[in-house]
Amino acid sequence: MIRIEGVTHRIGAAPILHDIDLTLPRGKLIALIGPNGAGKSTLLRLIARLEPLQAGRIEIDGLDLATTPTERLALTMAVMGQQTHIASRLRVAELVGFGRWPHHHGRPKAADREAVRQALEAFGLTLLKDRFLDEISGGQAQRAHLAMTFAQGTDWLLLDEPLNNLDMAHSRALMARLADLVRGSARSVVTVVHEVNYAAAWADHVVAMKGGRVVAEGPPETVLTEPVLSALYDTPVEVMRHDDRPLVLHHHWHDQLGTPLPVRTDTDRPTLH
């Protein structure tokens, strides 16, 4: 369980988070959603101890973030921040191998090698394992980073927009993998997602944030509703049911944006090749 108490955060003079109190349950796939600038990433980075805590207290499985050594925390949570360009010239397998570093500190054992092999396989990187990171695509590098986080084998996975750079198939595969991890191995995942339908389709628990505050939380059915989402994003949405889960439609409200499009005629139809 992650317990967040009275967390307030500023960057310079700008307030980012206001007195957040939040409990994130174990064994669930938790999605943080909200508009740009809501403070989702900042909250995730605070939990991941990537930013120093300014006020309040965060506890993860009973470990106080402020007092627990960082190498101990690395055995409890694995973190993937938003992708920054990395100039280091590592092979894919070497990068994923570093995911095991918190366990062996330089002397990998058979179990570590096996975990790396599994992580490579899980992310479809087995054929790319000897390629250098600067010779593969952005999406492939993203998957390599995700594989490293998986190889770390921690109870908690904290992911900041892991779907960046991923195509439709890989996004779906990643969410399925995360859900599988939660249901099959009783691990817990906290992820920031931009596209609410990934939260709708896969999350067990959704936390909606806006303006540095938590405005709603709960199962997708209670959070991903028309009133909550319209207010959250300040844009009209329509929520349907699909596959017994919410499906959010928000691409089709041209008239609400004041730019009605001409009605399609048959000649505008795309041709399929």
Add this chain to the structure above:
Amino acid sequence: MTARPLAAGLVLALLVLASLGLGAAQIGPGAAAGEGWTTLVLMESRLPRTLAVLLTGAALAVAGVVIQSLVRNRFVGPDTAGTGESAALGLLAITLLAPGAPIWVKMVVASLSAMAGTALFLQIVRRLPVREVMLVPIAGLVLSGIIGAVVTWIAWEADLLQFVGTWLMSGEFSGVIAGRYELLWIAGAAAGLAWFAADRFAILSLGDQVATGLGLSTRGVMRLGMVVVSVVSAMVVTTVGMIPFVGLVVPNIVARVMGDNLRASIPVVAAGGAGLLLACDLVGRIVRHPYEIPVGTILGVVGSVIFLWLLYRPAVRG
């Protein structure tokens, strides 16, 4: 793949043999070990000189890997980060303030001063915009220039310009004899320390986020790296003077071929640095035999050519 390290080892061994055999004084392979003159030249001059070159080349190249992973920029070396000049400043200060201090005190002061200079460089780099990669080497060159100017000015005021010149001018090994190079073993030991922490440096160069996520104390690794770079620079500058380019080009060439898995690449970097410096030192000994050209000068030419080639040639696929 196994042929490559073998070939490299053979080249290095040949260079060492050549270094032991070549110099102003004539010694022949026919001369037995019992012959006094040959033994004297070998043990007092050739062997110390060869060891000094190998240690310096290896340590500088490894220090280059370390500083490049600390600042996450391939275009810096221990000689372009203000470290050598800072060491000279420290040594100058202790010479003026406590001329009678024992040599180890002087070395400690030089190392601490080099560390302060490196810390200042890292502070400056942290404030630079991340995407402007070329600002990092420029900042290093400017900082080196400023500290070097301070050293020159103080030395000029104190009438110690000649004394300081041996550190700041291009380095050379012709003065190395037994008893006057042993401090370089400390530089070699510092490079060895870097190899033990190789994974930590490799992880640090993946960025603060990844390093923190893997439970690494980034500050601790930064400090360790600064100690390595500073001790290597201080020992090299005070023993043989400034040796340019080794710490810059060797890590770059090795990274192109084998990547940045430092646990595997640091030994190769060390061997490469030793080999390059020894080859340049030999050229310096041969070109105007029996006179010598300082190895720093040779390296200035060779190193800049290699560096330009690295800049213009895209990375090979490995």
